[in-house]
Amino acid sequence: MNASVSSSVTPIGAAVRRKEDHRFITGKGRYTDDLDRPGQTYAYFVRSPYAHARIRHIDATAAKAMPGVVDVLTGADIAADGLGDLICGWMIHSKDGSPMKMGSHPALAKEKVRYVGDHVAVVIAETLNQAKDAALAVEVEYELLPAVADLATATDGEQIHDCAPRNTAFEWELGDKAATEAAFARAAKVTSIDIVNNRLAPNAIEPRAAIGEYDSGDEAFTLWTTSQNPHVARLVLSAFVGIAPENKLRVIAPDVGGGFGSKIFIYAEETVCAWASKKVGRPVKWTADRSEAFLSDAHGRDHITHAELAMDEAGHIIGFRIKTRANMGAYLSTFASSIPTYLYATLLSGQYAIPAIYCEVDAIYTTTAPVDAYRGAGRPEATFLLERIVEKAARERGEDPAEFRRRNFIKSFPHQTPVIMCYDAGDYVASLDKALEVADYKGFPARRAESERNGKLRGIGLSAYIEACGIAPSAAVGSLGAGVGLWESAEVRVNPTGNVEVLTGSHSHGQGHETTFAQLVSARLGIPIDQVSVVHGDTDKVQFGMGTYGSRSGAVGMSAIVKALDKVEAKAKKIAAHMLEASEGDIEFKDGKFTVAGTDRSLAFAEVALNAYVAHKFPTSEIEPGLKEGAFYDPTNFTFPAGCHICELEVDPETGVVEIKSFVAIDDFGEIINPMIVEGQVHGGIGQGIGQALMEGVTYDEDGQLVTGSYMDYTMPRAGDLPSFTVGMTQTRCPSNPLGIKGCGEAGAIGAPPAVINALTNALGTEDVPMPATPSRVWAIAQARASRLAAE
Incomplete structure (x- = not known):
């Protein structure tokens, strides 16, 4: 894991250190705020202090007269210039076939504000402090309207958008209702659960x-x-x-x-x-x-769900039905409508062979910040719901939760779920078995007894997650309402001296693409990794691409690079054949050399690259000079990373403090390009998942005021809150992309919350443990438990 970048070829699977880290840790990164343009001014936004109000009048006269102020602009100015609204790019249709009701979302509010922080005007000044001072002088006359901040009662509240009666954007369904009802009718046992998936700030x-x-x-x-x-x-x-x-x-x-x-x-x-x-x-x-x-910033999660799980006498799951209210906030953000629908309900089968599933989702407007994708985006909500109810069902049956899962796992692939997804490959038993072994699951009773002797409560919880990544085939997502295709692009430019530039439509914002993408090229072309540079993030330099989200950079972005490399190799073989005076079909390329099969005649990659541009050795009527190729890759399926996470924790009933004693994550990410980077992604995701489970939660009061508006009120996990994670891998190669990659960026945030809450409910002896399980909440539950036991 401590290998450093060297001048040698870097193979796929090597734990090479990130090339970009030197730039970042020495302060040489170039972030947007680092940039200054000649003649630059500064903007500061006047934001609504109210959750819901009509804008009666805006007077910016005094603000415009203040020192340094260049201008004050409002929604009226945007409207006068004919600019359109911000959009939601994924069309969802309700059960009755009607399109979703998308309220107007201007960049500067024109007639109404719909959440605290909504944009009312912008002050532009010579300095930021001048802009801030002038913003205080902008006078806005509001007519207050009732706030609609509670998701549970929002459909009965004041109408937020004229187009959306009962504040409902859509009422959507997925699955076979009749088959699911029939499964419940013949069920030997039904387990039900009510879940709140707490809102998060990114x-x-x-x-x-x-x-x-x-x-x-x-x-x-x-x-x-x-x-x-x-x-x-x-x-x-x-x-x-x-x-x-x-x-x-x-x-x-x-x-x-x-x-x-x-x-x-x-x-x-x-x-x-x-x-x-x-x-x-x-x-x-x-x-x-x-x-x-x-x-x-767009928030994440925020669901209220009632779900029921039907089982037969032998404990096989035969049906699953779900009713979810999803908070959209004040407006439909760019991809918001896809999150509680096609990125949520399509994963409700999880790792289990469930023959019948029916899900209803009502998307509700509230006078709060818009809600959209946050790490995992729908998949964490689905996994949390499913893994909590599966855990509860096992306990109600008096059965070990690991064995209940094992019985219900999908055993053969491909597997078509009843909610669209067709899983292409996996081995869920392997991940479970390895996780149980690494976590010493059998030794838990002894550790629990030791905790009890010390006055502590100990619990253990499992989470068997699956996610859909590599989003996704353009034809498939188009049929589901996506406004764009979700392919990716790449261009590989080989310079005359043999070094390479990779231009990718993916974007790196911490994932290490400058290393992993270069690693792929180094391994494929047989050149040192330091001779490969990666270019991204500039629409004037890079061909159109779809960007990075949904763990798609490897499965989709790198697959596009592979296709471009295929073209580079094919052309280079033609050039090498002319240089070596051999048939193209006899040219072999391996370890950075073009060789005539069965001979010792060969050329290094750099020699062929130079000759591609010199163009003396081949007829340009047959082969164009240069060595630069582009490609677009449209995936044939989602990828399906999966795994098993096990959390073991201890509760101090006198304080409510929870200490995670161990956290084991065994994941199947398919082919691994760089295990060091993958482990880092897993660590970060688990940290965020533990944050959601124990600490983080966005809260609004009844007036729509943000109560958790700073780090004084919104608790982020720190190093002392997290254990040393034990991370391991199993592997089933993904058959739907040329590299066999599945994706790793969101797994920790998906698998961790249910593992933590399952462990907490196990420790506290109750299923009613809400997220975030803060010390005050845990203390109250522990005290109620103690009182109950004393009464018994």
């Missing part, structure tokens, strides 16, 4: 930022922004918002310090910065402070 280390610049000479815009998918940002801002034609809009996402899904979306701030740069004739820069991030 909290990337780098807050969102944007710089818009208009060049009046070229009549073109450049937008620097913290984006996971700059080409999609350009497409939306061009085709839907109407900032500029695509050929007049350049979007650059430089180094990005974490995203977790929250930087996929097209937000108001970058839209306004680009538009305002033309209005004021100068570059406009905005960087969120942490308070703004809590208010306006």
